[in-house]
Amino acid sequence: MPLITYREALKNALSEEIERDENVFILGEEVAQYNGAYKVTEGLWKKYGDKRVVDTPISEAGFIGMGIGAAMLGLRPVIELMFWSFAYVGFDQIVNNAGCVRYMSGGLVNLPLVIRGPANGGTNVGATHSHTPENLLATTPGLKVVTPATAYDAKGLMKTAIRDNDPVMVMENTLLYGEKWEVPDEEYLVPLGVADVKRQGNDITLIAHGRAVITCLKAAELLAAEHKISAEVIDLRSIRPLDEGTLLDSVRKTHRAVVVEENKPFCGVGAQIASTLQEAIFDELDAPVGRVSSLDGPAIYSPPLEKKQLPDAARVIAKVLDLC
Amino acid sequence: METLAHPADAAINRRLTKEEKIRFLREMFRIRRFEQTSLKYYNLGKMGGFLHLYSGQEAVAIGTVSLLGENDHLVTAYRDHGHALAVGMDMKACMAELFGKATGCSKGKGGSMHFFAPDKKFWGGHGIVGGQTPLGLGLAFGLKYKGLRGCCLCYLGDGAVNQGTFHESLNVAALFKLPVIYIIENNGYSMGTSQKRSSSFQEALAKRAEGYDMVWDVFKGEDVYEVRAKTQIAIDRAHNDSEPTLLEIQTYRYYGHSVADANAKKYRTPEEIERYKANHDPIRIWSRRLMEEGILTETQIENIDVEAKEETNDAVKFAEGSPFPSEDEILSDVYWEVDHQTDAAKYGRYFFNS
Numbered sequence: 018m019p020l021i022t023y024r025e026a027l028k029n030a031l032s033e034e035i036e037r038d039e040n041v042f043i044l045g046e047e048v049a050q051y052n053g054a055y056k057v058t059e060g061l062w063k064k065y066g067d068k069r070v071v072d073t074p075i076s077e078a079g080f081i082g083m084g085i086g087a088a089m090l091g092l093r094p095v096i097e098l099m100f101w102s103f104a105y106v107g108f109d110q111i112v113n114n115a116g117c118v119r120y121m122s123g124g125l126v127n128l129p130l131v132i133r134g135p136a137n138g139g140t141n142v143g144a145t146h147s148h149t150p151e152n153l154l155a156t157t158p159g160l161k162v163v164t165p166a167t168a169y170d171a172k173g174l175m176k177t178a179i180r181d182n183d184p185v186m187v188m189e190n191t192l193l194y195g196e197k198w199e200v201p202d203e204e205y206l207v208p209l210g211v212a213d214v215k216r217q218g219n220d221i222t223l224i225a226h227g228r229a230v231i232t233c234l235k236a237a238e239l240l241a242a243e244h245k246i247s248a249e250v251i252d253l254r255s256i257r258p259l260d261e262g263t264l265l266d267s268v269r270k271t272h273r274a275v276v277v278e279e280n281k282p283f284c285g286v287g288a289q290i291a292s293t294l295q296e297a298i299f300d301e302l303d304a305p306v307g308r309v310s311s312l313d314g315p316a317i318y319s320p321p322l323e324k325k326q327l328p329d330a331a332r333v334i335a336k337v338l339d340l341c
Numbered sequence: 342m343e344t345l346a347h348p349a350d351a352a353i354n355r356r357l358t359k360e361e362k363i364r365f366l367r368e369m370f371r372i373r374r375f376e377q378t379s380l381k382y383y384n385l386g387k388m389g390g391f392l393h394l395y396s397g398q399e400a401v402a403i404g405t406v407s408l409l410g411e412n413d414h415l416v417t418a419y420r421d422h423g424h425a426l427a428v429g430m431d432m433k434a435c436m437a438e439l440f441g442k443a444t445g446c447s448k449g450k451g452g453s454m455h456f457f458a459p460d461k462k463f464w465g466g467h468g469i470v471g472g473q474t475p476l477g478l479g480l481a482f483g484l485k486y487k488g489l490r491g492c493c494l495c496y497l498g499d500g501a502v503n504q505g506t507f508h509e510s511l512n513v514a515a516l517f518k519l520p521v522i523y524i525i526e527n528n529g530y531s532m533g534t535s536q537k538r539s540s541s542f543q544e545a546l547a548k549r550a551e552g553y554d555m556v557w558d559v560f561k562g563e564d565v566y567e568v569r570a571k572t573q574i575a576i577d578r579a580h581n582d583s584e585p586t587l588l589e590i591q592t593y594r595y596y597g598h599s600v601a602d603a604n605a606k607k608y609r610t611p612e613e614i615e616r617y618k619a620n621h622d623p624i625r626i627w628s629r630r631l632m633e634e635g636i637l638t639e640t641q642i643e644n645i646d647v648e649a650k651e652e653t654n655d656a657v658k659f660a661e662g663s664p665f666p667s668e669d670e671i672l673s674d675v676y677w678e679v680d681h682q683t684d685a686a687k688y689g690r691y692f693f694n695s
């Protein structure tokens with residue numbers, strides 16, 4: 018299978034869907050002539066032109082809302098946010114309009130749209146540019162949220178998101194854009210709401226999403242090599258809908274779990290999962306559900322400090338050793 | 342309102358002493374050298390994140406800030422090093438911030454885009470495009486509320502004019518008669534997008550003020566005299582009548598949008614950049630004036646530049662020799678009450694690290 022970058026995988030997904038469906042178009046800042054701030058849309062404007070790849074002014078509330086309005090008429094906008102942090106300028110559009118219109122119309126309206134872009138810390142861009150709103154947006158019934166951790170999942174989830182008839186928030190990671198994974202040439206889809214067991218194990222389940230999955234895979238290797246602990250790693254892939262079945266099956270087997278995320282701890286995705294586990298399979302648990310998150314302050318700029326703020330393999334291992 | 346044959350003849354400029362004029366030159370050189378030096382160390386991997394350089398725009402910050410008095414404040418966006426140095430922030434602390442050090446102006450927590458100096462009435466350094474524009478409104482509101490004769494200069498870019506918050510701010514500024522002066526530093530581009538591709542406008546971006554019944558002006562930002570003369574009119578209006586103004590100052594940035602701008606040389610021609618440097622460079626223009634006025638010789642000007650360069654090198658030494666913040670700094674400066682261990686901080690849990 019060819020090895021391609023996470024960035025190329027996303028681009029291929031966009032390109033294939035633009036070709037497949039005439040209603041699919043891309044909208045955002047610097048997506049066309051500049052080729053995308055992070056080059057995810059590189060070459061697409063040249064290939065598909067002004068109609069399908071649209072540069073916007075710096076008006077997030079305006080162009081997110083425009084995408085929502087266009088989706089009302091059945092278009093399928095893929096709205097790029099240069100950073101998910103800039104969604105905060107358009108939060109009303111996302112939550113009140115994309116999130117609530119279907120419900121408030123008694124099901125008369127549906128909004129087939131995607132909002133995508135990077136949502137991550139770790140690049141020293143400071144507190145205003147390092148937000149990770151997967152938990153925030155997943156609190157809105159009506160919105161879906163996915164967080165691909167590999168190129169394979171990025172492509173498969175993006176294609177599914179574009180075909181989905183509800184608003185899907187795709188949260189990517191600038192630190193993964195240049196990383197390579199095997200991605201098949203032939204078409205495939207990754208369904209929303211299906212987690213992926215990225216590594217099999219018996220002693221403990223590490224549950225993660227986004228780049229934290231990569232951290233957990235590293236930790237699992239070290240746990241096996243240095244501590245003879247066999248860790249299973251589950252990549253949620255999709256935050257809402259959430260694949261509870263895969264999580265419960267795994268923890269029924271391992272009886273222990275640590276939820277790892279690069280988000281802040283308060284009401285994070287890990288909090289939801291810990292709650293699910295204790296409620297559903299309390300008797301199966303041999304230890305409290307552990308959590309590893311970013312240290313609970315705004316994102317610090319100082320590069321070596323930001324490294325410490327984000328969860329790393331060492332912190333995951335320490336938490337596992339606490340529980341095993 | 343005085344009509345002037347030449348901005349140098351404006352009262353505000355006629356009053357300038359030789360020393361003040363020399364200081365403007367020194368300050369512009371300091372900004373220019375600071376940016377060049379930070380670029381060098383950024384490229385050496387000593388800094389992270391973004392670095393948005395101000396080179397080419399110096400006369401805007403120096404000219405406008407030179408007019409500020411006791412109750413005059415300012416707030417800007419992420420391209421903030423020029424404003425920071427113009428208000429007198431310590432160059433060493435600014436450089437240390439870029440290096441992410443504990444001795445930085447924000448203790449290494451904010452980085453390049455988020456410099457602050459409330460003691461100098463400089464309220465940031467804001468990373469979100471347009472995010473500072475309502476803050477300018479609030480600072481002006483605060484001044485009026487307190488009965489102080491002052492104003493707030495709020496800077497933004499030609500791309501930022503298309504954020505909704507800016508339009509909301511313009512309306513409120515005019516409606517409430519607030520002493521805020523919005524200064525569009527129009528350098529022609531927002532990242533890789535030219536003004537023509539980002540804004541629907543006629544003649545000038547600042548003309549949008551008319552929709553809000555606000556006075557506006559547009560002028561060149563390459564000559565300190567002109568910047569001062571035209572900005573002073575807006576400051577007088579704010580001070581005397583508590584009326585806002587929208588200014589558009591035409592300028593240019595020499596480097597890419599940020600150092601990470603992969604297309605810096607694609608969306609504009611090298612000739613365009615060279616033309617600006619050759620004919621409109623604010624430091625060259627001011628140097629020429631000071632020579633024409635017999636205030637400085639070419640050698641003296643060179644010496645000022647050398648001093649500025651040495652100062653930035655000292656700032657780098659200071660930054661390199663400074664420690665990184667300690668790990669517990671990640672969780673301080675989040676809440677005032679917690680930092681000060683007040684009674685309010687005694688109840689309930691604030692931080693949720695497990």
Ligand SMILES: Cc1ncc(C[n+]2csc(CCOP(=O)(O)OP(=O)(O)O)c2C)c(N)n1
Pocket residue numbers: 046075077099103106420468469470471497498499500501502528530531532598
């Ligand atoms: C809300 C928001 N959207 C997008 C960005 C990314 N961004 C940062 S600066 C910039 C261009 C702004 O251009 P302009 O306002 O002309 O200011 P200049 O950089 O020229 O000083 C963009 C798109 C951001 N920081 N915040």
Ligand SMILES: [Mg+2]
Pocket residue numbers: 498499500526527528529530531532
């Ligand atoms: Mg600009």
